[in-house]
Amino acid sequence: MSTEMTLFKGGIPSYLKGAVDSVTAALAGSSGGMRRISIKGGVFREMVGGNEYRVSEDRAMNVIIINAAPKVSRTYYSGSYSEGTAVAPTCWSSDSQKPDESVKNKQANTCLNCPQNIKGSGQGDSRACRFSQRLAVVVDGEVDKEQVYQLVLPSTSIFGDGEKNKMPLQAYAHYLSNNGFPIFGVVTEMRFDTSSPTPKLTFKPVRPVTEEEYELIQHLKDSNDAKKAIELTVAQVDGVQTKEELKEEFAPSPKVTKPKLEAPKYEEEEVDVPVEEPKKAVSKKAPIANEPKLEDLVGEWDD
Numbered sequence: 024m025s026t027e028m029t030l031f032k033g034g035i036p037s038y039l040k041g042a043v044d045s046v047t048a049a050l051a052g053s054s055g056g057m058r059r060i061s062i063k064g065g066v067f068r069e070m071v072g073g074n075e076y077r078v079s080e081d082r083a084m085n086v087i088i089i090n091a092a093p094k095v096s097r098t099y100y101s102g103s104y105s106e107g108t109a110v111a112p113t114c115w116s117s118d119s120q121k122p123d124e125s126v127k128n129k130q131a132n133t134c135l136n137c138p139q140n141i142k143g144s145g146q147g148d149s150r151a152c153r154f155s156q157r158l159a160v161v162v163d164g165e166v167d168k169e170q171v172y173q174l175v176l177p178s179t180s181i182f183g184d185g186e187k188n189k190m191p192l193q194a195y196a197h198y199l200s201n202n203g204f205p206i207f208g209v210v211t212e213m214r215f216d217t218s219s220p221t222p223k224l225t226f227k228p229v230r231p232v233t234e235e236e237y238e239l240i241q242h243l244k245d246s247n248d249a250k251k252a253i254e255l256t257v258a259q260v261d262g263v264q265t266k267e268e269l270k271e272e273f274a275p276s277p278k279v280t281k282p283k284l285e286a287p288k289y290e291e292e293e294v295d296v297p298v299e300e301p302k303k304a305v306s307k308k309a310p311i312a313n314e315p316k317l318e319d320l321v322g323e324w325d326d
Contacts, residue, residue: 058171060172086210096116096118096154099137110258161240169243179219
């Protein structure tokens, strides 16, 4: 048996599971990326680094919710926005109280006084700034892979009363708490509500997690991937930049104006130069050889 097969036959030793390995990640390069589950178009889409790699046409998906952001988030997109598209938000808040410090184009100092929080600022009577809830989940049946996904729920999947076995997230959490179950202690079915015109999920418990699953979940729920899933926006997870960041990154370099080179100028000295008066030209004819004399010609006329 080869050394490679011997090394991996027994799987990863328990003391190595969940180890933070920045060294291997650095050597492997950045070909990977964070994982998330998108509900764009009313189907479950598994994304890695912003790229879709697996789509489920099933109306339901079983997961284990291992962590959640302590507060509901808010996100504002200037212009039209389609759920799940790779567009970075203009402004966002992790606590629904004030914009995050990293926001460059804050719409207001507080969410309460923001013009995007007024009814009618969005489509119809809706608000332009939308509520959302960030979750860290693992897919049922794949806990041993230790792959953490971000799941961001819209407001329709968070608030409301719902009904038995068809509850929005907050009502579902209350239901589990009243029965003494932690949410990471059960496998949760999330199902699309087909009566909703936009993607909306409802939740219900399926079964308790096994002891082996529970042991893995204990270190996964506090892992770096789980923390990023509940802290970062979808755009940050996918590596999408805001319009402002793109403008800065691709802004043309300022033109450098080269000075025009001019011929050196010299001051001319005034020098008095004597000017001679023009002389009358005297034409001198060269003497003609054997030219007859005047008196000889006159003598010839008398003959």
